[in-house]
Amino acid sequence: MSLVQRFTQALSRTRHRLLQALQDLRGVSQEAALLEALEEGLLQADVGVELTQELLQRLRERLRADGSSSLEELLRAELRALLPEVPPERFPGHPTVVLLVGVNGFGKTTTIAKLGYRWQQQGKRVLFAAADTYRAAAIEQLQQWAERLGVPCVRHHYGADPAAVAYDAVHAARARGVDVVLIDTAGRLHTKTPLMAELEKVVRVLRKVDPDAPHETLLVLDASIGHNALQQAREFQRHLPLTGVVVTKLDGTARGGMALAVARVYGVPIRYVGLGEGVHDLVPFDPEAFVAGLLGRMPAVSRE
Ligand SMILES: Nc1nc2c(ncn2[C@@H]2O[C@H](COP(=O)(O)OP(=O)(O)OP(=O)(O)O)[C@@H](O)[C@H]2O)c(=O)[nH]1
Ligand SMILES: [Mg+2]
Incomplete structure (x- = not known):
């Protein structure tokens, strides 16, 4: 399946919500009615109030300035412009250290398994670090993925x-000639030990081993929570040097529009997308394929 097909499949419910209002308008051709329907659709798809208003404002301006492009063409261009280019994967460290952070249940551990599998397929030697020492069964969960993939897993x-686990993992990786260390972390936000302080310490300790580590700090966001996920995860951005976002559970949700606001909120691009629970269900984010999947073939609406 091509990337466009995978995004088209994953975004089918979101697309349905987005286009429903326009579908209902078939035959109606007043610009105001079209924009109103589009506004409704964008909100339904969980693009968020702020970004929806901004998009509509820009569309109005462009419709005024550009008499020939269709609403669909203008909308595609505006949506595409919201999504930054995705930087290529790079592995600068020896080992390269990738830290995954995010609210509990959003998909960190599963994403580690998927990324581990992906990079293994590329011929890299991978090691997992079980630095979620908090949640019951978290270590066993990562260990099980490690066994399935045949990847070593450093655990306490x-x-x-957690900082000690991360430290040991990087040393073990060096000793074994491992290329990439993936560090799993806890996700609880409200407990006695502040999670952010704990994660900041992980970063500090990693930097003692390698001043450039972590080379990637990926924030994991659950698309099915929709726009709320962005608010819930804001703390991570305040405390950690995020380099990218992974949007999980895009499969089956109708709230995929939240992805459009991610770069705006965090100032970093979406790097990967989770489309299921298995190790194959991770794809690099592709802005073109995302917009193509989100809009599909829009119902024809005339501007006249
Ligand atoms: N459908 C679907 N399910 C996913 C995806 N990613 C993760 N999941 C599921 O979401 C649930 C939580 O995933 P975990 O990886 O355990 O989440 P976590 O962030 O590590 O959670 P904590 O360890 O509790 O902080 C599991 O049942 C996963 O199988 C995805 O892309 N699509
Ligand atoms: Mg976990």
Whole structure:
């Protein structure tokens, strides 16, 4: 399946919501009615109030300035312009250290398995670090993925300092000639030990081993929570040097429009997208394919 097909499939429910209002308008051709329907659709698809208003404002201006392009063409261009280019994967470290952070249940551990599989397929030697020492069964969950993939997994006991696990993992990786270390972290936001302080310490300790580590800090966001996920995860951005976002569970949700606001909120691009629970279900984010999947073949609407 091509990337466009995968995005088209994953975004079918979101697309349905976005286009429903326009579909209902078939035959109506007043610009105001079209824009109103589009506004409704964007809100339904969880693009968010702020960004929806901004998009509509820009569309109005462009419709005024450009008499020949269709609404669909202008909308495609505006949506595409919201999504920054995705930087290529790079592995500058020895080992390259990738830290995954995010609210609990959003998909960090599963994403580690998927990324581990992806990079293994590219011939890289991968190691997992079980630095979620907090949630019951978190270590076993990562260990199970590691066993399935045949990847070494550095683990301590529950309650251990996550920074110590990260530190040991990088040393073990060096000793074994591993290319990439993927660090799993806890996701709870409200407990006695502040998670952000704990994660900041992980970063500090990693930098003692390699001043450039972590080479990637990926924030994991759950698309099915929709726009709320952006608010819930804002703390991570304040405390950590994010380099990208992974949007999980895009499959099956009708809230995929939230992805459009991600770069705006965090100032970093979406790097990967999760489209299912298996190790194959991760694709690099592709702005063109995303917009193509989001809009599909829009119902024909005339401007006249
Ligand atoms: N459908 C679907 N399910 C996913 C995806 N990514 C993760 N999941 C599921 O979401 C659930 C939570 O995933 P985890 O990887 O355990 O999430 P986590 O962020 O590590 O959670 P904590 O360890 O509790 O902080 C699991 O049941 C996963 O199978 C995805 O892209 N699509
Ligand atoms: Mg986890």
